Amino acid sequence: MTEQTSPASPQTLLLVDDEPSILSALRRLFRPCGYRILTSESGAGGLDLLGRENIDLVISDMRMPEMDGAQFLEKVRAGWPRVIRILLTGYADIAATVNAINKGEIYRYISKPWDDNDIVLIVRDALERQQLQNENARLLALTRTQNDELKALNTGLEARVRERTVELEQVNGFLNLANDTLKQSFLVSIKVFSALMELREGSGGGHARRVADMSRKLAIQLGLDAKAQQDVFIAGLLHDIGKIGFSDAMFAKPVPKLNAEELGRYRKHSLAGANALMPLADLKNAADLIRAHHERFDGQGFPDGTAGLGIPLGGRILAVANDYDGLQIGTLSEKHFSAEDAKTLLVKSRGKRYCPTVIDALLELLGAPHEEVGQTARIPVGQLKVGMVLARDLMARDGSLLLAADYRLDANLVREIQAYAKREGLSLVLHIRTTN
The missing domain is CATH 3.90.105.10 (Molybdopterin biosynthesis moea protein, domain 2)
Structure with missing residues (x-):
């Protein structure tokens, strides 16, 4: 007897009991769960169904004529070891139950009368466990296959390398060129990602590029080496990555208009941005600068409350560049300030919010615009x-x-x-x- 309850290849249960009323009760219990249900009134019939059907789990009564549950489940274990086996026992025969556990290697035994919720949960958990085991086996098999293919590929590659030893010089030249291209592509990818983020910024579009450009110019003005200049430039491009989960409404508000909940999220974005980049070793320095770009020189900033020279120089640079642009585009205030007014506000907070050295560099930079490197x-x-x-x-x-x-x-x-x-x-x- 077969009952199909779901059209999407459901898992199959086999219910074996010599009492039709028990089978009917179990079938009614499991029908809403979406399983495909097969039933048999004898162990022999159950074995026949196992030989013809793809079955995931068997529930068998212990006391049945001709072949009891222990004998039946022992045969299931021998012929279909992957099938989960559950025993129903309605009498206190500990020896028979232990025998079934040992010979049939059953997953669980359930005493009659059963609790409907318990038996449904036991079956569900058993099938989920089986699915996980099957998936693990599939992945292991896939890994072995891929490893074999990789070994074969490596063997072929080694043969080709031996055949082309005379071309090593040329190959090394190509590899050096490829390495330079990779480094260049890495920076391009960061710029593209930054540009994609800025599509949400509306009137603030281009903010990250302007902050990155200003930060690099300040780094050059302050005599930082090429690596530090690169780090502060990348940090400028990605300094707002922690805002990626902000709603459009929150993006549209200047900081003074944020409510308490929004302000709490805003104060965490520098930390969120740094954490997002931490898995990338090449961006660790940039991540540290992003974390620090809302710290204040007087120690009243966030997320760490770091003060003075304890803030990385790149973070102090980023803070000045970010606020200089933010005042002009209206993200830090309801008013849009002119470049001159923004500069004046930053100077007023010299030594309080901002590092004096960086503010002095900004004044020098704005007084005499930095020329592009080279002709x-x-x-x-x-x-x-x-x-x-x-x-x-x-x-x-x-x-x-x-x-x-x-x-x-x-x-x-x-x-x-x-x-x-x-x-x-x-x-x-x-x-x-x-x-x-």
């Missing part, structure tokens, strides 16, 4: 050549990033940029570095 030339898109290096980011009409500064053009990129300009009807002129 640059304006090159029309039609005159681009392979090997040229961008001196500035190449932006689309909507403000999204197409290519980052410092990217070296190859033949494919030249063709793509020229095709883009033609498709959009643009007379593009790119800033190209002439000296490095």
